[in-house]
Amino acid sequence: MATELNTPQNRVRFGEFEFDCITRELKKSGRVMRLEPQPAKVLSVLVHKAGEIVTRQELIRTVWGADTFVDFDQGLNYAIRRIRAALEDDADAPRFLETVPKLGYRLIALISSSPNSELEDANHTASLPSTTLPRLYWVAIGASVLILVLFLAGPAIISEFRRPSPQIAEPVSSIAVLPLRNLSADPEQEYFSDGMTDELITDLAKSNKLRVTSHTSVERYKNTRVPLPEIAKQLGVDAIIEGTVMRSAGRVRITVQLIDSRSDQHLWADSYERDLNDILKLQDEVATQIASKIGSHIISPTDARMAVRDVSSNPNKQPIRPLNIEAHDAYLKGRYWWHRRGTEAETRGLQFFQRAVDLDPTYAPAWAGIADSYAVMAHHGGLQANEAMPKAETAALKALALDDSLAEAHASLALIKFSYYWDYATADEEFRRAIELDPNYATAHHWYSHYLVFAGRFEQALSEIQIARQLDPYSVSINTWSALIYYYQGQYERSAAQFRSTLELDPAFGPFVADDLARVYEQQENYPEAIKEHQLEWTAAGRPKDGELLRNAFLAGGPDGYWRRRVSLLKPVGRSGIGSALQLALVYSHMRDREQTLRWLEYAYQEHSPWINFMARDPEFAWLRTEPQFENLESRIGLLASGTR
Incomplete structure (x- = not known):
């Protein structure tokens, strides 16, 4: 007679744990423990052979099979670590899982059957009959054969044999995708797993209901042991996605699981395997399935990322072209460096984005990456604005010509129009378009708040930067700008308090916010x-000596000595120097040196400083605003016409 799913012999106990041999669900005192599909399969084999040594070769053969491309050793090591973590077991003093050197593993716990009733009573457990384990073993073998047949005859996606998803007690409105772990043997593939994380975040961000945490804020949890509920609390999200990526021999496998962080309940898990050529469709499918599990849906598919659009008079779209794997690979490396920021990282990121478009000139996201890189380097001083911004504009327009749905390209174009060309109407329109396309794009909200401060719409600016902080709570630039909004309002106590709050998030931010906090x-x-x-x-x-020089100047000459030393420490100006024309203008303005302030403001205007249009809001220049020469400069930048005065 066929074995029923919930007969007693299919559920076993060891210690405070219960394991369902069919659904592979592990519980501790009635609470479901997180266990990914592959580790759950390994545990199932160990349970079936409790008390026996199971060799590594047998585990690999039974769980992965001979035809899968997985790096067996690394995959098995990872599975054993996850099992021990779920069982709260110590490899050096095991209660449940023993390592047998040079052979394999053995489940040493005393196994007993679990009652069928949902009202389980530990006092009713009985010893498992000796005939039960062999029976369960053959049931598992039969299930494995069935899965193998489905894999050979079915579609490319491999869905793990799993239990029905539990019901979600409360709606999920926010989610974070933790960095997908790289299971490839090659550590150089780290960029690939990071890229998969980034693109999954991008796809989920297109959901109609979800707030999705940005990559820069989840990156800090890579390779950490922080409990998931604590991560969720720190990020302010309802649910967590975690998983793994394996790339080998022209194929990729992604395994993901969804956890409700409020109840620490495992909601769903699945595994997917495809050719690299189909990777974008694979990402779409994963994101769509995750969204559907929490009652949402993806608004716009990423097919546009794979297609070249005909933007000529012919309204018909060109057919989707195959993905250029090398170009996509270069793009992922570009984003890997982009998220690390800093001049060196931005330079390396730009090189990979350029490599991607050299390989495939129709790859719109890479053009958007080029635009991002040049625009940010101009703002951070990595390149002169006159050199970088025209290149940024060319790349942004190229990206939009290929794919007008790219929020990143609209946001970059908006920033370029705002901070370099002083085309404020177009900037406002492009910022709003970027946010409409992707409400979860933190950078768009961040940069739009720049425009709103310039326009004197401070309440809206604070609202936009708050959204950006919710989406990317650990971003240095977003948190810094949040404090600077109060600075431009003249609310110095609130500005300093916001800076201190930023440093409480991560004291390592100190050197990055120091100059702005000093202002x-x-x-x-x-x-x-x-x-x-x-x-x-x-x-x-x-x-380090510069700080000592400044301190000594202040002790010897008070504020006047302080500012004279500040000027000398900023020179020489330029790309190879320390300061910038606008920085010198700010220092001279504090010294009330009218001639030098206006002189350096004129230099900043000529080099199209990305920050010069904030002169209308900076309290440092308030005393100059009735000066005809200052008003003339404002007029040339378009500040008077924009109504910001």
């Missing part, structure tokens, strides 16, 4: 604290 202290004439911030900034930059 706040300078407005408050709190020179000792400003000196501390500059000392931190310059020490991190390899210039």
